[in-house]
Amino acid sequence: MTNFxxxxxxxxxxxAVTDAGYTIPTPIQIGAIPPALQRRDILGIAQTGTGKTASFVLPMLTLLEKGRARARMPRTLILEPTRELAAQVAENFDKYGKNHKLNIALLIGGVSFDEQDRKLERGADVLICTPGRLLDHCERGKLLMSGVEILVIDEADRMLDMGFIPDIERIAKLIPFTRQTLFFSATMPPEIQKLADRFLQNPERVEVARRSSTAITVTQRLVAAHGKDYEKRAVLRELIRSQEDLKNAIIFCNRKKDVAELFRSLDRHGFSVGALHGDMDQRSRMAMLANFKDGNIKLLVASDVAARGLDIPDVSHVFNFDVPIHAEDYVHRIGRTGRAGRSGASFTIVTKRDIKFADAIEKLIGQEVEWHNGDLSELPEPMESHDSRRDRGSDGRKDRKRERPVKTRSDHKAVTAVDNNTEELETVPERVDTVKIERNAESKDRHNGRSDRPGRAQNAANDDNRDRRQRHRRDHDDGPTPVGFGDDIPAFMLIVGKA
Incomplete structure (x- = not known):
């Protein structure tokens, strides 16, 4: 048996590895570490939870023992798709590099540029970053990439999903062609294969798992539910309460809006729960992850931003509140449990509209997932009971608008009063309309009268009307329009001329 x-x-x-409690390397580590120490390019195809991060951290630490970093010229570069993954890689360097005196710089969003600039000025042996933040520093002239010896591209398929491939291509042009490249991906779609062919030179291919397979230590079940969100929430609560061996769990939703709604619902029902999604600032996200890892909260509701690479070693359950639209995301979600040989369980809530997505998942993983307590055909008809209405009222507030209130006598009186007022108000427009009709009729008659008089007669009528208007103005005239103060100039403003 191979050991470290x-x-x-x-x-x-x-x-450091021994102090961390590890003695036997995983298959990806056995396959990737020796060629990486020989400065060969690596193409690693492995799911999260297989020890993939250590397969590049450990050889990098060994290779970096020789040499030293210079200001603003990092020696190695690691690209990660999300802040969480970048922070977890930094934690791995702290854990396994405790016997080294290396400068580790973490460049991610949510942290001020000034603080990161100070780290770069000291020199970085290892630069861990997201593509966008790295390019920001390069455009500000704070980084020189000509000294990079090792480039690590982690979670390449996730980079593709998030649209980072153009950024990675720009970054690769800034780095020496003679670099060593370690390229890792959980899946290998055609676009990623083309990218690997472009970046790697005669790589050592290390593939430790069948494409998009799920861990054999994870018990997978589908759970039938009706389509309303409040019905799915009720099914989820029943599932959680029925799991006697539940230590902690991640609950996945497809949209961040649903993450917030489900979090509020579970919190109202007394569960120990937190939430993690893309709109949270960096400090809040890291604090939430720390609370979940430390056991301060039992349930973590998350969007797929947290599905890849979360380094939480002992998650007992995964619940898919929504069936993932992309079948590959299912593999990444349930990869949070059953890690390192431990047993785990995953439950996916399925409605009638989710059947096509569930079929795609079974086709991808190459196995049929069993139903928990019967499939959709065995679901009872939804009951409009008092309990369901009460649950909807607490979970889905907007459903309350559909219920018509029961009218009391006081309500009836109030309505009658309003109706009477309405009737009184409606008589006013009728009188106004009558006056308008009479005036319109008079004006029409005048108009018709004028139109019957040709030439001079019409001009004479216009002259008569003009005379009447002028007489009216004279009758109501108060005198000429004053200019300035008129005759009322204050005495102190008068200047008496000398004779």
């Missing part, structure tokens, strides 16, 4: 001492790692690294 057989892989060629330095004594400093081996000591």
């Amino acid at each position: 001492a057989d892989l060629g790692l330095s004594q400093k690294v081996l000591s």
Whole structure:
């Protein structure tokens, strides 16, 4: 049996690995570490939870023992798709590099540029970042990439999903062609294969899992439910309460709006729950993850931003509140449980409109997922009971608008009063309309009269009307329009001329 001492790692690294409690390397580590120490390019195809991060962290620590960093010129570069993944890789370097004196710089959003600039000025042996933040620093002239010896592209398929491939291509042009490249992806779609062919030179291909397979230690079940959100929430609560061996769980939703709604619902029902989605600022996200890891909260409701690479070693359950639209996301979601040989359980709530997505998942993973307590055909008809209405009232507030209130006598009186007022108000427009009709009729008659008089007669009528208007103005005239103060100039403003 292979152990870490057989892989060629330095004594400093081996000591840190032993202190962390690891003795036997995983298949991805056995396959990737020796060629990485020989400065060969690596193409690693492995799911999260297989020890993939250590397969590039450990050889990098050994290789970095020689040499030193210079200001603004990092020696190695690791690209991650999300802030959480970047922060977790930094934690791995802290854990396994405790016997080294290396400068680790983490460049992610949510942290001020000034603080990150100070780290870069000290020199970075390892630069861990998201593509966007790295390009921001490069455009500000704070980074020189000509000294990069090792480039790591982690979660390449996730990079593709998030639209980072153009950024990665720009970054690759800034780095020396002679670099060593370690390229990792959970899946290998055609676009990622083309990218790997462009970046890697004669790579060592290490594939430790069948494409999009799920861990055999995870018990998978489909759970039938009606389509209303409040009905799905009731099914989820019943599931959670029925799991006697539940230690902690991640609950996945397809949209961040649903994450917030489900979090509020579970919180109202007394569950120990937190939420994680893309709109949270960096400090809140890291604090939420820390609380979940430390056991301060039992349930974590998350969007797919948290599905890839979360380093939470002991998650007992995964619940899919929504069936993922992309079948590959199912594999990444349930990869949060059943890690490192531990047993785990996943439950996916399925409605009639989700059948096509569930079929796509079964086709991708190459196995049929059993139903928990019967499939959709065995669902009872939804009951409009008092309990369901009460549950809807607490979980889905907007459903309350559909219920008509029961009218009391006081309500009836109020309505009658309003109706009477309405009738009184409606008589006013009728009188106004009558006056308008009479005036319109008079004006029409005048108009018809004028139109019957040709030439001079019409001009004479116009002259008569003009005379009447002028007489009216004279009758109501108060005198000429005053200019300035008129005759009322204050005495102190008068200047008496000398004779």
